[in-house]
Amino acid sequence: MDDYRLVGFISDLNGNQTQLFTADPVLKHDGDLYVAEARNWTRDDLRKVQASALRFVEPVPEDEQINLQPGEVVWLAGRTFVAELSRISRTPYASLAQLRREIGRWNRTRRMGFAWTTGTRSQFTRLIAEPTTDITAMLQNALFDRQELSHGDAESYFTVFRALVQKDTLDHLVTRALYYRERHDDRRMLSVARRAVRAGVATDQNEFLAALEARAGRLGAQRLADVNRESRPQSAVRNDILALLSSVVVAEREAAAVESGNHWRAFETRVTIDRSREVAAKLLATMKHDQLPPAAESAGTHTR
Structure with a gap:
C-alpha cells in the first residue's frame, strides 16, 4: 500500500x-x-x-x-x-x-x-455549500435593516460571506457589490462590476449594474413592505408614497440635466427612478390591501 x-x-x-x-x-x-x-x-x-x-x-x-x-x-x-x-x-x-x-x-x-x-x-x-446559502440570506437581510447595517452584524456577515464564496458567479458578485452599494462605497462597487466582466459573468459593467439595482430594488421593497405590514400606520405609509413620488420628479429633472454628460450618473439616476416607482407601487398595493374589510378578502361573494 x-x-x-x-x-x-x-x-x-x-x-x-x-x-x-x-x-x-x-x-x-x-x-x-x-x-x-x-x-x-x-x-x-x-x-x-x-x-x-x-x-x-x-x-x-x-x-x-x-x-x-x-x-x-x-x-x-x-x-x-x-x-x-x-x-x-x-x-x-x-x-x-x-x-x-x-x-x-x-x-x-x-x-x-x-x-x-x-x-x-x-x-x-x-x-x-449550505453555510454559503445561509450567510448570503443573512447578509442581504442585514443590508436593508439600518440598525444592522450601522450597529449590527452586517460587517461580520460580509467577512464570513467573502470567505465562504470560492467562485466568482454573478449571484455572489452582485451580493458582494450590494454590500458596497449600501455602504455608499462606489469605488469598490464599481471594482466588483469590472471583476464580473473579467470573470465572464457579465458582458459589460452596465449589465452588471442593472442586475445589482434590480436586486437592490427587490430586497428594498420587500423589506419596506414587511416593516409596514408589521407595525406602521396607514398615514406613515401614505407619507412614504408621497415622498417617493416627489423623489421621482426630482430625479427625472436630474437625469435630464446629466444625460448628455455623465452617462454613469444618468444610468444610476434612471435606475433610482424605476426603483422609487416600484417601491411606491408596492406600498400603495399594501395600503389598499390592509384597508379592505374582511368580507372583501373572502371569495368575493356577498349577500344583501
Whole structure:
C-alpha cells in the first residue's frame, strides 16, 4: 500500500486571516518529497521536490503528520474568519453553528494559529455549500435593516460571506457589490462590476449594474413592505408614497440635466427612478390591501 505522509503544505498564511481555503500538500513518499498540485491528484500527478525547497513550505509538526489518500488536500481557516463565524453562529441557521463546531475540531498551525485539516476538494465544497446559502440570506437581510447595517452584524456577515464564496458567479458578485452599494462605497462597487466582466459573468459593467439595482430594488421593497405590514400606520405609509413620488420628479429633472454628460450618473439616476416607482407601487398595493374589510378578502361573494 502506498503511504503519502503529509509533511507540509504550500500556502502564504500572511494576509489570509479572514480566509477559508485549500492548499496543495507536500508529501513524503518512498523517502522522497513531492508536491500534489492536481485537483484530484494521483501518484502520477506528484511533482518531486528537494528538501531545500521546504523553506518555502508551511511545515506540519512531526507529531501531527498523517497519511493522506490520493486526492486529499489541506483545508485552512484563518483566525479572523473563525472569530467572526463564532460571533454570528447563534442564528436560526443551524448550518453556521455546525460549521463552527466542525472547524473547532481542526488542528492549529504553530505559526499564526490557522485551523487546518485534510480532505478532498469536493468534500470541502459540500462542507461550505449550505453555510454559503445561509450567510448570503443573512447578509442581504442585514443590508436593508439600518440598525444592522450601522450597529449590527452586517460587517461580520460580509467577512464570513467573502470567505465562504470560492467562485466568482454573478449571484455572489452582485451580493458582494450590494454590500458596497449600501455602504455608499462606489469605488469598490464599481471594482466588483469590472471583476464580473473579467470573470465572464457579465458582458459589460452596465449589465452588471442593472442586475445589482434590480436586486437592490427587490430586497428594498420587500423589506419596506414587511416593516409596514408589521407595525406602521396607514398615514406613515401614505407619507412614504408621497415622498417617493416627489423623489421621482426630482430625479427625472436630474437625469435630464446629466444625460448628455455623465452617462454613469444618468444610468444610476434612471435606475433610482424605476426603483422609487416600484417601491411606491408596492406600498400603495399594501395600503389598499390592509384597508379592505374582511368580507372583501373572502371569495368575493356577498349577500344583501
